[in-house]
Amino acid sequence: MTYQLTILSTTDMHAHLSLYDYFLGTEQETNGLILAGSKIKALVEENQQKETQTVVLDNGDILQGNLIADYAADKRPERHPVMQMMNAVGYDAMTLGNHEFNYGLDYLKSTLAQAEFPVVNCNIRTVEGDYLFNPYTVIEKTFSDGETIRVGVTGVVPEQILMWDDKWLHGKVVVQDMYQTAKACAAELKKHCDVVVCLCHTGFDASLPDEDGLENQVHRISTIDDIDAIIFGHTHQLFPSDTLTADYIDGSRIHHVYAVQPASFGSHLGRIELTLKKTENGFEVESGHSEVIELKNNTVIDPALVELNETTHQAIFDYINEEIGQTEHYIDSFFSQLAPSRAVEIVARSGRRAYEKLRGDIPNLISTSAPLKAGRDGASDYVMISPGSLTIKDAISIYRFPNKLAAVKVTGKVLKEWLEWSASAFNCYSDELIVKDNQSIAPGFPSYNMDIFYELDYQIDLSVPARYNHAAVQVTDSVRIQGLTFEGRAVEPDDEFTVLTNDYRLNFTPFLKSLEGEVLDVDVRETVIEYIKEEGCDFKAAWPFRFTEDGTYRMKTSRHAEDVLLGYPARKVADAADDFIIVELNMKERNE
Structure with missing residues (x-):
């Protein structure tokens, strides 16, 4: 008997929520968390009918890059609009992107404390040696026959945040190499998890060497034996696609790892489908594939998410229209x-x-x-x-x-x-x-x-x-x-x-x-x-x-x-x- 696990993902959302382009002053249904969230909720419900278990993940860069982000950082509403929407969509976990640090550690911690799901990162520690956030989480999903699969999730972010946000991070945190920390964390997770997923807020560049400290390291992290699936981002591109190629890419796999990069702003959704078989030691990945789903003209909008965003939507107009x-x-x-x-x-x-x-x-x-x-x-x-x-x-x-x-x-x-x-x-x-x-x-x-x-x-x-x-x-x-x-x-x-x-x-x-x-x-x-x-x-x-x-x-x-x-x-x-x-x-x- 085989089992099906779906991993849905977003990356580089940059606080795009609304079905409205505030710069052009027009309605739109090409991107945003309402669009992506509507698709996520529909696919989760569809999977439930098929007895497929679903894990929903975000790969970071959610707090900066849009008028809503500026409004939230400036006016500090009681509930951050992005976190409120992610909670409603039903994310299982997220990691940190480099832009999460643009407003400082206090803002980052207080905002992400509103998440009703784990925030993970394994390569940032305080100068005292403590992890800034939990290095990983284990998500359990139970199939209709009572069997439970354990999915381990960790995440990494480029060391370069120490340069990009030096004014906030200097003397407060230490950032270790993404490959080395992901390798150690994945090995730990593999001891008690069936599937290990690495949320990589880093891009893929086949021209780069095999060395520590690089900003984009998917070409290295995908060689880690204990990782089964990778969601990557940072560079706002699509994978699988014809533009990201290498001789070690086989369809939707980079080396042995099933991988996906769903562009940015919630314009696409990443989907990794894994077929699992039960063994005496748990579950084992038998096969799989990944794809990016373009959401434009392909999504029925959930009115509950639109309603949830209405207060923010109206507040944005007041915020941006000061002459x-x-x-x-x-x-x-x-x-x-x-x-x-x-x-x-x-x-x-x-x-x-x-x-x-x-x-x-x-x-x-x-x-x-x-x-x-x-x-x-x-x-x-x-x-x-x-x-x-x-x-x-x-x-x-x-x-x-x-x-x-x-x-x-x-x-x-x-x-x-x-x-x-x-x-x-x-x-x-x-x-x-x-x-x-x-x-x-x-x-x-x-x-x-x-x-x-x-x-x-x-x-x-x-x-x-x-x-x-x-x-x-x-x-x-x-x-x-x-x-x-x-x-x-x-x-x-x-x-x-x-x-x-x-x-x-x-x-x-x-x-x-x-x-x-x-x-x-x-x-x-x-x-x-x-x-x-x-x-x-x-x-x-x-x-x-x-x-x-x-x-x-x-x-x-x-x-x-x-x-x-x-x-x-x-x-x-x-x-x-x-x-x-x-x-x-x-x-x-x-x-x-």
Whole structure:
């Protein structure tokens, strides 16, 4: 006789709950925990009719990344909207994502204390040596014949949280290597569990080596013999899929492990189906498979979940509609990696203004900003602000992360390497598209790592390959940055500059971590709000750089960009999948 076990999972929800896009002001049924929760509840009920047992798990990053997250962190409602919804859906366990730490340990602990299910993590301890959360949990499910299966669940998160949230974690926690701790914990669980599941808030990148300390380690964790199934995430991708491949992937298995990565925001649901056989020592996995279920046009909405969210839904409107200014222009980030963008430049301007208010007139001061919303999470993941009133919602759209303003002293030599890393976001002149895929694993390059330096003038030579990969690791000896000047004079290796950035960039970037830096108690988003209130944002946006060769170059952007094409030296050349389009941008206009 065989038995069936289903493992349903979500990952990287980032507080997306509602069936409403607060930035576009429209109803939607493409993502969110109401959508995912409705499907989960329906599948659990369906499985009960088939005498299949179901375990429901979340893989972390639930507390940051959406207007609801900002509202909850700012206003502190009695019940956190995400936890309230997860309890109603009926999760069995969850692990921590890196963004869980963005608001500090006290907020994290008090919020997750509302969970009516276990929160597990095995690679974070306090400096005293205690686990921050329970390292694992054992979930028992009983079949109709009275047999009970024991499912052990543990979880891991990247060590890099110590850099990304240094201001909250320094001197308070120790984070151990994910592979080593998962291996030890799985071995312990296997002693008294039939099935071991690892919730891996880390991504898959087949190009990475087999070494400790990597940010993305699914390629290693999936080799652990005592693990039967993995839910992974962090990189907002899909698995199984045609885009994540390796010679050791067999269908839905990575090595011997059944694995799934259900994208992000609750747009997809992960499902692992295991067929088990009973032995004298318990249950044994006989076979299985995994899949991702797209939820759009494939889910009947549970009205009880909609009703549960109604108070939060109405509170969000009050929270986001506070007016902070006016604009005569459409503010967007559709072409922000190539062309002028007020949405990106205002972050650099506001940071410089705030810093000079605190520190006065600083020589050789450079302000930076990166295109944070440039399509990494779909065709709606762009800044899109219509002329008229500017509100808190728009400030959050312009700057989505709870970062602090930071300043770092660099030499001209380090500055040039920083520019080389940013220029590595591009392909070569000969490639079909000039901008790399906006992904946080190779061969992509996430737009949030592409800093633009507004006080500098420089050219980028795309006849040679990139010098760095997406994580600031040097991969070639190429030199793309040419003619680098500051205020009309050439930048020399020994020149000294103060560069304004944010705490994430300062703590994460390999060639910045050891330098003299300062993290100010100033929220970047608050500087944007104050700048809009006092200066507005109808300034003339600057072209950020030049290419060494004149020409027109193609890039992928949102279909929503068609509404503003006339404002750019650009034309649409083709439709692309998933509501994207291919446009051709005339960079010759900049070079003139």
